[in-house]
Amino acid sequence: MHYISTNKQAAPALLQHAVLKGLAEDGGLYMPASIPALPASFFEQLHQLSLQEIAFTVASAFLHEDVPSHVLRPLVEEVLNFDIPLVEVEKDIYSLELFHGPTMAFKDVGARFMSRLMAYFTQDKSDNLKVIVATSGDTGSAVAAGFHQVPGIQVYILFPKGKVSPLQQKQLTTWGDNITAMEVEGTFDDCQRLAKQALADNELNREHLLTSANSINIARLIPQSFYYFYAFGQLQQQGKPVVFSVPSGNFGNLTGGLLAAAMGLPVHRFIAATNANDVVPKYLETGIYSPRSSVQTISNAMDVGSPSNFARMKALYNGEQEQFRQHITGYTFTDEETRKAIREVYLQYGYLLDPHGAVAYSGAKRFLSESSTPAIGVFLETAHPAKFKEVMEETLGEAIAIPARLQEFAGKQEHNVPLKNSFDELKAILSEA
Ligand SMILES: *Cc1c(COP(=O)(O)O)cnc(C)c1O
Numbered sequence: 001m002h003y004i005s006t007n008k009q010a011a012p013a014l015l016q017h018a019v020l021k022g023l024a025e026d027g028g029l030y031m032p033a034s035i036p037a038l039p040a041s042f043f044e045q046l047h048q049l050s051l052q053e054i055a056f057t058v059a060s061a062f063l064h065e066d067v068p069s070h071v072l073r074p075l076v077e078e079v080l081n082f083d084i085p086l087v088e089v090e091k092d093i094y095s096l097e098l099f100h101g102p103t104m105a106f107k108d109v110g111a112r113f114m115s116r117l118m119a120y121f122t123q124d125k126s127d128n129l130k131v132i133v134a135t136s137g138d139t140g141s142a143v144a145a146g147f148h149q150v151p152g153i154q155v156y157i158l159f160p161k162g163k164v165s166p167l168q169q170k171q172l173t174t175w176g177d178n179i180t181a182m183e184v185e186g187t188f189d190d191c192q193r194l195a196k197q198a199l200a201d202n203e204l205n206r207e208h209l210l211t212s213a214n215s216i217n218i219a220r221l222i223p224q225s226f227y228y229f230y231a232f233g234q235l236q237q238q239g240k241p242v243v244f245s246v247p248s249g250n251f252g253n254l255t256g257g258l259l260a261a262a263m264g265l266p267v268h269r270f271i272a273a274t275n276a277n278d279v280v281p282k283y284l285e286t287g288i289y290s291p292r293s294s295v296q297t298i299s300n301a302m303d304v305g306s307p308s309n310f311a312r313m314k315a316l317y318n319g320e321q322e323q324f325r326q327h328i329t330g331y332t333f334t335d336e337e338t339r340k341a342i343r344e345v346y347l348q349y350g351y352l353l354d355p356h357g358a359v360a361y362s363g364a365k366r367f368l369s370e371s372s373t374p375a376i377g378v379f380l381e382t383a384h385p386a387k388f389k390e391v392m393e394e395t396l397g398e399a400i401a402i403p404a405r406l407q408e409f410a411g412k413q414e415h416n417v418p419l420k421n422s423f424d425e426l427k428a429i430l431s432e433a
Pocket of ligand 1: 105106107215247254301356382383
């Protein structure tokens with residue numbers, strides 16, 4: 001299978017090229033040239049299949065020409081060595097808990113899959129692969145966890161000094177080995193600019209194998225379709241339409257769901273649930289897409305003003321707003337509404353929503369209350385609430401427990417390299433070894 005750029009100006013690429021390059025040469029995002037349909041027998045068996053079996057079938061449909069089964073099967077099993085439970089929160093509303101991986105955010109799924117594919121595609125290369133990632137918090141730690149101690153790969157994380165939470169900083173800086181965490185004197189935008197400059201630098205590219213681990217990589221997108229099948233399978237026998245509400249920032253998670261639907265999963269509707277950064281809900285309402293600077297909210301991983309995966313959604317729907325509207329409903333929620341949902345769900349059902357999951361829960365709830373046909377709402381719970389301890393405690397007025405997996409980080413030694421906001425300094429570090 002070939003991968004084509006959403007800008008249509010770059011040559012079709014093989015998977016290896018798309019994964020190792022990240023972004024296409026024309027600045028577009030890679031999409032599979034065609035989306036494989038899965039057979040009816042797969043959907044009939046879905047409720048009996050494990051997450052790993054589903055993931056292998058879906059991954060094979062895309063990758064079987066590029067990665068042999070005897071490599072792909074153990075790869076998928078290792079990536080998903082944790083469960084993604086579907087928990088009933090209240091009647092007809094379920095939480096799909098995507099936070100049981102090593103860094104306790106859904107980005108573990110995509111980052112772990114990508115890291116193993118990159119390792120596979122570079123195993124016969126003599127040079128180390130240098131992976132650069134700019135992060136405002138969650139992405140860097142998921143990428144570090146995915147690549148830690150993977151042979152032949154060196155990871156460079158750029159994070160803004162003083163602008164990530166103390167726990168997030170621990171999750172970025174305590175790995176050691178092949179992970180270098182750089183604390184940049186600047187903002188997240190500066191980190192992103194430095195990363196882009198490095199990836200585009202001719203001299204660095206001549207001497208080193210460089211790539212980006214940001215969410216534009218197709219190897220992060222494909223695995224984000226697996227769990228939609230898994231959740232759907234568990235609800236299938238209730239015979240009601242299923243809607244998925246996805247807390248969205250760059251829209252990679254939701255686009256994973258659209259891939260699942262394009263492969264034949266009969267999802268009734270997707271809900272694009274956002275915070276105040278509502279360019280996609282606005283587009284669905286008005287037909288006008290106007291990206292702008294992001295505003296800060298308590299669901300900070302969704303503070304994106306120009307969602308990168310919009311280009312992929314547009315490619316799936318040939319740029320037609322009517323097609324978008326047939327599949328996706330957009331809702332936006334304020335921080336006040338998000339906090340209210342956290343409080344109400346905790347008081348009524350004893351379930352702790354994190355701020356991102358609370359936006360998605362609110363989306364599912366609103367859709368069901370406005371819908372004339374009875375349906376089941378599944379919201380994607382993308383991070384463990386303890387990752388946002390300060391917001392949670394302020395909202396609930398009580399202390400929340402920190403799981404052992406997060407506490408482990410708190411006790412570890414930080415190794416961070418201070419970096420001035422200067423490309424020359426970064427280049428010197430990348431040029432070593
Ligand atoms: C990244 C992230 C999101 C947003 O996902 P996108 O794929 O960018 O839309 C939502 N919640 C959490 C906790 C995240 O880390």
